[in-house]
Amino acid sequence: MDLAETATRTEASPAQALPVAAAAGIEAWHVASPVVPMVALAFTFEGGAAQDPEGKAGCAQMLARLLDEGAGDLDSDAFQERLAARAIELSFHAGPDAVGGSLKTLVKHADEAVELLALALAKPRFDASAIERVRAQVVAGLRYQQNDPGVMASRRFFREAFSGHPYGRPSSGTVESVSAITRDDLVAMHARIVGRGAVKVAAVGAIEAEALAAALDRAFGALPEAGTLTPVPRVEVGAIGRREVVDLDVPQSVIRFGMAGIPWRDPDFIPAYVLNHVLGGGSFTSRLFQEVREKRGLAYSVGTSLVSHRSAAMIWGYTATKNERVGEAMAVIAEEVNRLVADGPSDEELQKAKDYLTGSYALGFDTSTKIAHQLVQIAFEGLGMDYITRRNAMVSAVTQADIRRAAERTLGDGRMLAVAAGRPTGF
Structure with missing residues (x-):
């Protein structure tokens, strides 16, 4: 045909x-x-x-x-x-x-x-x-x-x-x-x-x-079955608690930070996803954006995302600020992480996060190319094609208890690996 x-x-x-x-x-x-x-x-x-x-x-x-x-x-x-x-x-x-x-x-x-x-x-x-x-x-x-x-x-x-x-x-x-x-x-x-x-x-x-x-x-159809891949062992984020500097002669330091994550196929991934939205994934509404940028003017952008590889997962964060304000920015980030672990989000924060994540999901399917790529990713992760219809219900069902459990598994005691490229002070 x-x-x-x-x-x-x-x-x-x-x-x-x-x-x-x-x-x-x-x-x-x-x-x-x-x-x-x-x-x-x-x-x-x-x-x-x-x-x-x-x-x-x-x-x-x-x-x-x-x-x-x-x-x-x-x-x-x-x-x-x-x-x-x-x-x-x-x-x-x-x-x-x-x-x-x-x-x-x-x-x-x-x-x-x-x-x-x-x-x-x-x-x-x-x-x-x-x-x-x-x-x-x-x-x-x-x-x-x-x-x-x-x-x-x-x-x-x-x-x-x-x-x-x-x-x-x-x-x-x-x-x-x-x-x-x-x-x-x-x-x-x-x-x-x-x-x-x-x-x-x-x-x-x-x-x-x-x-x-x-x-x-x-x-x-003309392809062979494929060869044997080298096994990639599971690994956790290492060097937690350490801070490293890449010396570059620039007036502003770029910062990357991270800690443990939860893989996509884990039952706690959705609670961790909602938690991340509250912490740094929610762009203008996240705690880090409000505290680091809006209230203190320390950075133009700051945020976090969940990274899920086949054999590792982490919460990964980013920001950039003047060299002399790096220490202050990191202190604010650490404070917000610890506050979220200790107290969790407010009920209003949690509901707003769930409303946004469920309402915006369809935007990832607004073109044929986006739909194809989303479907392939879901197949690659082995989530089942019904994930598309289940996903919003799973987000809506996240409770404060789920958030606390996810926070314990990811943010933990608040320690993180952080790297600054520049010439930061107070880091």
């Missing part, structure tokens, strides 16, 4: 995601929508930067950047010209635990888009000229970042928090590690990660399930 002839009469809704039975045995989800004659596809393979070879951090990111730099009988220029001629958007990315990508195309060009995706995944060329060009771009970026306090603070934080662990290595690598990556390293990593048995896929748009199943077989 030609994909250009397929369409349905259903509005796009993530709650309507249905499994697709592709012959290649791929786990795939489908949301049909005829509103715009387009198809958005998102996919993710298990295994990312944590699988980088020893001494060659940045290999997974190099792999992702090279997948569309020529494939099959098409060199880099020819491949990109084919994409541009049909306005096909194809991109790849790599994170700590996965290599993924996305495809967006008009339905009338979907067959050609699927053909190019299949080539990029199954037959990347890894031409020497493309490798050296991408390597030069990466190295230039890394050298530029050596004077970026935000990047340097983040790198030092992860190195201290996960010392000796794959998560402690910079995902983008270093000048030395990227320079050491060979074509054989890229080919080997591709063979281990890019396989049909390790992929999750979601598609949204004007395409019927039968046509999508055939397209998935063409896109992913």
Whole structure:
């Protein structure tokens, strides 16, 4: 069946995601929508930067950047010209635990888009000229970042928090590690990660399930089952209570801080998510924003988020302030953390947090591409597609007792690892 002839009469809704039975045995989800004659596809393979070879951090990111730099009988220029001629958007990315990508195309060009995706995944060329060009771009970026306090603070934080662990290595690598990556390293990593048995896929748009199943077989069916990944051991945030300085001659220090977290699949993740919104995740309404920025004018931005990797979780925070006010800013942050552990949020704070988190959830599904990526993430985490319909009810059900339990598991005694890049005083 030609994909250009397929369409349905259903509005796009993530709650309507249905499994697709592709012959290649791929786990795939489908949301049909005829509103715009387009198809958005998102996919993710298990295994990312944590699988980088020893001494060659940045290999997974190099792999992702090279997948569309020529494939099959098409060199880099020819491949990109084919994409541009049909306005096909194809991109790849790599994170700590996965290599993924996305495809967006008009339905009338979907067959050609699927053909190019299949080539990029199954037959990347890894031409020497493309490798050296991408390597030069990466190295230039890394050298530029050596004077970026935000990047340097983040790198030092992860190195201290996960010392000796794959998560402690910079995902983008270093000048030395990227320079050491060979074509054989890229080919080997591709063979281990890019396989049909390790992929999750979601598609949204004007395409019927039968046509999508055939397209998935063409896109992913030629892939091998995938190789064996190196186990990534579970790890907790280390160096808790320590403060580290990255010396940079800048007038303002950039600060990164963190403590224990709760992974997405843990029953206490939702209470921790609500707790984080009260502490620093709620932008203008969070305690840290009100105390650090609004009341004292210590920083332009301050906040926290929950980080959930396959083998680690943490609450991760950020701010930036004048060197001479770093000590004061950190004291305010510590005070708010301790106050939240001791007293919890007020009933009004808790209700406002739940109202915002339930009311804003739909904003993450306002385009076909966003829906596809959200569905793939839910599949990757193994939460079940009914998570979309269950999630708001779980948020609404969070009680003060749940918040206290989550606070004990995450904020604990208030100690944290903190890194400041700059020349802070009182830190």
